[in-house]
Amino acid sequence: MPEELLRAQNLEKHFPVTKGLVLMKTVGHVRAVDGVDFTINTGETMGLVGESGCGKTTTSKLLLRLENPTGGQIYLEGEDIQTFTGSKFKEYRTQVQAVFQDPWSSLSPRMKVKDIVSEALVVNRDVTQKDAYDRVKEVMEQVGLAPEQAELYPHEFSGGQRQRIAVASALASSPKLIILDEPVSALDVSIRAQVMNLLVDLQQETGVAFLLVAHNLATVRYMAQQTAVMYLGKIVEHSPTEELYENPLHPYTKALFSAALPAHPDDLGEEIVLVGEVPSPINPPSGCNFHPRCPFAMDRCSVEEPVMKDMGGNHLLSCHLYD
Amino acid sequence: MTEKDTVMEVNDLHTYFFNRRGVTKAVDGVSFSIHEGETLGIVGESGCGKTMTALSLLRLIPKPAARIVSGEILLDGQDLVSLSDSEMREVRGRKISMILQDPQTSLNPVFTIGNQLIEALGARGKRGRKEMVAQAMEGLRNVKVAAPERRLEDYPHQMSGGMKQRVIGAIAVSASPKIIIADEPTTALDVTIQLQYLRLLKEIQAETGLAIIFITHDFGIVARMCDRVAVMYAGRIVEQADVRDLFNKPHHPYTQALMDSVPKMDRTDRLRAIDGQPPPLWDLPEGCRFASRCSNVKDLCRNEYPNTSLLDNNHSVACWMTQTEWNN
Structure with missing residues (x-):
């Protein structure tokens, strides 16, 4: 039985929409994340897929505590992270790290690689600079770079190498969870495979868990043990990855899969073309969020909000079609 | 398939940049042709010269740093390289249009x-x-x-x-226009919107019979959209074929490696990564440009650039492996 590392419970983040400058009035809320539950297990990868604006990035910001939730809790090994303060909070920062999409903007151009990689240690663990550099050498080798290269600046590296540096700096504090926000989409096709293989190897070596935020379904298939599909701030389907890819149930998941590009000109499968675009999260549709675009919408879909049900084998689904 | 009219023919196009670093050979001997109602995909990684090829066709390359050094671009029998600037203005938008990557x-x-x-x-x-x-x-x-x-x-x-x-x-x-050049038009779009857009382009093409040159790094888009494919590496086309031939039997080691390095929806076995980086375009090796990353490299590859050999069904490859001397 895999061990639970992090659990989000009914997680919510509503951003106020305000009007006026001096006498600010709240006229509505952007429901970026609207009641999300999931569990990430130790040493496993959870994939989070969905289109832009579905709340993937806000969810990862909440886990990093870069944003505070407006409702719900996040537990790391059973402890509510909102209660962390002072040194406990600094410790949390070393436990949960992140790698972002664009290695051209996520690394400071004015810092040497060794200082970028050791920063999380020096700031959060009060390690002396010298001890930190020893750790830098270790992680540089782990990510496939030469330890001497730590003396260089980021501009002296190629895109794939920069992403390796970003991974090294996330890894320096031996975290339990790394949030990977589109870690390969800014890289060239031939380099993507290098970085994805590296991440899979590191997970096996160090037992770190990943939350993989991505829009490329094949990337998630390759790396994640379980996958959650988000639409407009909610998780609509969540299941072990293999089961989800072989047997997608939610109409949105099906549409997403059918929109994925084929690997061969002859495997153009059934195409579900969705009409229209994702509605505004300020005034989400009533009932099921997806009903205005759903090809199978029924009367009750616009009235009644579906609840998450287990369809067997941990395949969670929120859709009226399968009642 | 019936033989359709050739709309555009590009012969041995060279576009170079001249700067302090020396000569950067962004497009270095590219030839292809495209027929009415056909979609040609130009695939490659960043810096392989695919966008510069597209901009050369429209003569929109950055001046004065870049110049079309030699080659011809025949559109309806008229060579675009020799046109004056004002004549070229008549061509842009009316005969060739372009859709860029970022709609914003x-x-x-x-x-x-x-x-x-x-x-x-x-x-x-x-x-x-x-x-x-x-x-x-x-x-x-x-x-x-x-x-x-x-x-x-x-x-x-x-x-x-x-x-x-x-x-x-x-x-x-x-x-x-007769030709639309689409330079990664869906990269900035979400997947479900991307599908809508690709279908729309296909519909417009079916109605008007226009030719589309699709520039992309994504083999998925090629499989979805294109009739013919040209794979570019370091300024040259290394393989060119009908889309099914290319997917069924890629010949060039770069094409094979690139296809293997893309994760698939139905497989989770380890990805084959291509080690190393493409060579810088201002300091190209004498031999095959892929030699330093190729797993089948031999001495000949490092010394001499392979000729393009034509296999059956209009499938052309620039690799020593497909040529007879290799086996001897």
Whole structure:
């Protein structure tokens, strides 16, 4: 039985929409994340897929505590992270790290690689600079770079190498969870495979868990043990990855899969073309969020909000079609 | 398949940049042709020269740093390389149009959509304003923009990315060109919107018989959209074939490696990564440009660039492996 590392419970983040400058009035809320539950297990990868604006990035910001939730809790090994303060909070920062999409903007151009990689240690663990550099050498080798290269600046590296540096700096504090926000989409096709293989190897070596935020379904298939599909701030389907890819149930998941590009000109499968675009999260549709675009919408879909049900084998689904 | 008319033929095109670093050979001997109603995909990684090839076709390469050094671009038998700047203006938009990657930056934010559509129509010849408004509306309707009469008054920021890309599509086809060059037009779009857009392009193509040159790094898009494919590496086309031939039997080691390095929806076995980096275009090796990353490399590869050999069914490859001397 895999061990639970992090659990989000009914997680919510509503951003106020305000009007006026001096006498600010709240006229509505952007429901970026609207009641999300999931569990990430130790040493496993959870994939989070969905289109832009579905709340993937806000969810990862909440886990990093870069944003505070407006409702719900996040537990790391059973402890509510909102209660962390002072040194406990600094410790949390070393436990949960992140790698972002664009290695051209996520690394400071004015810092040497060794200082970028050791920063999380020096700031959060009060390690002396010298001890930190020893750790830098270790992680540089782990990510496939030469330890001497730590003396260089980021501009002296190629895109794939920069992403390796970003991974090294996330890894320096031996975290339990790394949030990977589109870690390969800014890289060239031939380099993507290098970085994805590296991440899979590191997970096996160090037992770190990943939350993989991505829009490329094949990337998630390759790396994640379980996958959650988000639409407009909610998780609509969540299941072990293999089961989800072989047997997608939610109409949105099906549409997403059918929109994925084929690997061969002859495997153009059934195409579900969705009409229209994702509605505004300020005034989400009533009932099921997806009903205005759903090809199978029924009367009750616009009235009644579906609840998450287990369809067997941990395949969670929120859709009226399968009642 | 019936033989269709060749719309454009590019022969041995060279576009070089001249700067302090020396000569950067962005496009270094590229040849291809494209027929009416056909979609040609040009695939490659960043810096392989695919965008510079596209810009060369429109003669929009950055001046004075870059220059078309040699080669010819024949459109309806007319060589675009030898045209004067004012003659070239007549070609752009009317015979060849372009759709760029980022819809946020290719529309002017301070003019309405209608204004920009009418500007494109106006460049085609003077007509009455009323007529042009009607045509602009028709254009929007063709790209499936809902309620075009209201949308004409909108500014670009009032539209979503997918909608903007449709408007750009409408501008591109407004003068009924023969060729559209689409440079990664869906990279900035979400997957479900991408599918809508790719289908729309196919529909427009089926109606008008226009040829599309699709520039992309994604083999998925190639499989979805293209009839023929050219794979570019370090400024040259290394393999060119009909789309099914290329997917069924890629010959060039780079094409094979690139296809293997893409994760698939139905497989989780370890990805084969291509080690190393492409060579810098200002310091190219003498032999095959892929030699340093190729797993089958031999001495010959490092010393001499392979000729392009033609296999059956118009499948051409530039690799020593496919040539007879290799086996001896």
